[in-house]
Amino acid sequence: MNISRLAAISCATIAFASLSSGVYAQTWTETGDAGETLNDYQITSGSGSITTITGSIATDMDADVYRIHLDGGVFTATTVGNGTTLDTILALFTLDGDKLVDNDDASSGVSQSTITYTPLAAGDYLIGISSYNNAPFSADVFNPNFYDGQGGQSSGDYKITLGGASFSDNTTPLVPEPGTLATTAIICTGLGMGLLVGRRKNR
Numbered sequence: 001m002n003i004s005r006l007a008a009i010s011c012a013t014i015a016f017a018s019l020s021s022g023v024y025a026q027t028w029t030e031t032g033d034a035g036e037t038l039n040d041y042q043i044t045s046g047s048g049s050i051t052t053i054t055g056s057i058a059t060d061m062d063a064d065v066y067r068i069h070l071d072g073g074v075f076t077a078t079t080v081g082n083g084t085t086l087d088t089i090l091a092l093f094t095l096d097g098d099k100l101v102d103n104d105d106a107s108s109g110v111s112q113s114t115i116t117y118t119p120l121a122a123g124d125y126l127i128g129i130s131s132y133n134n135a136p137f138s139a140d141v142f143n144p145n146f147y148d149g150q151g152g153q154s155s156g157d158y159k160i161t162l163g164g165a166s167f168s169d170n171t172t173p174l175v176p177e178p179g180t181l182a183t184t185a186i187i188c189t190g191l192g193m194g195l196l197v198g199r200r201k202n203r
Contacts, residue, residue: 027054028053028066029054030042033062035064037141038141041065041067042067043067043168044067044068049166050165051161052082053162054158054160055157056155056156056158057131060152062152063129063130063152064130065127065128067124067168068162068167069122069123069124069167070122070125070166073118074116074118075119075164076115076116076162077115078115079129079158079160080106080113081112087112087132088112088113088129090128090129091127094125097126103115124168126141128142131154131155
């Protein structure tokens, strides 16, 4: 078999294995400023599971709401232990804006949040994040004046770690993580060089 053809077949096999391994970009990054009401929430678009949402609470009065798909089992969302320093509030809503569960502090002395919920049925829901005291409020989703007009008390970047969720708009083709592509390229390059050296030695 031609040496270049053998290398190409081998590399294609490795690439296919990489794509079949399930290592894909699973993070949704806030685009612009995600809205905080039923009229301007941000729809997550991708394929397969979504494990992370990253964004920023731009001002203490800001809140961000995202549409995600719950797979039907236990759903979890947390800002604890993932680098978020913002004093967060997390909340889960139906698409009609009815609040299902929320959490301010995951535990005593912890300013970040964790929610756990088992939906009655798989489907699309809204996940919202704000800073304390900007509390979630059913129907209006987030009400900046919920606590005596104080609004939130902090701002900054956040990361929401998710479990049991998928992208809402589940149509975007799967995209391998950059590290996966780089590893595949290195392996293919090494394979090609090895075959070339072997061919020369056999002459």
